[in-house]
Amino acid sequence: MDCIFCKLANGEIPTDLVYEDEKVAAFRDVNPVAPVHILVVPKKHYVSLEDIPFDEMSIIADIHAAIRKISDKEGFAVDGYRIINNCGKDGGQEVPHIHYHVLAGKKLTKLVT
Ligand code: 5GP
Ligand code: ZN
Helix, strand or coil: CCCHHHHHHCCCCCCCEEEECCCEEEEECCCCCCCEEEEEEECCCCCCHHHCCHHHCHHHHHHHHHHHHHHHHHCCCCCCCEEECCCCCCCCCCCCCCCEEEEECCCCCCCCC
16 A cells, blocks of 8 residues: 555654554654644554544554653653644545644644634
């Protein structure tokens, strides 16, 4: 499958991974919108949340556990951060492999009040 995030997460395209475990990988966004902008993805290909079977939904907890570990390691756990998932066309998703944006390193403008 010709999926850029599969290739990055599984080492087919070499990249500096911020975090990796058996199921999850994280790497820096090529076009950061904050001082810290990390993409956290499952190593298995799912297009979006809508593509994950209910009996595999624990991958979402695995991704959030990875984010906790990354926030500790990178030092932004204390000041805080934002997690964003763009899902599908109207959600603004451009890369069709589910990914969670983790933004940190500055006071972020609120999108939802
Ligand atoms: P989306 O709009 O799908 O939620 O976010 C896709 C994100 O992936 C964008 O922030 C974009 O900058 C990032 N991106 C696209 N292609 C690449 C790539 O080849 N490498 C990395 N590191 N990030 C990418
Ligand atoms: Zn993929």
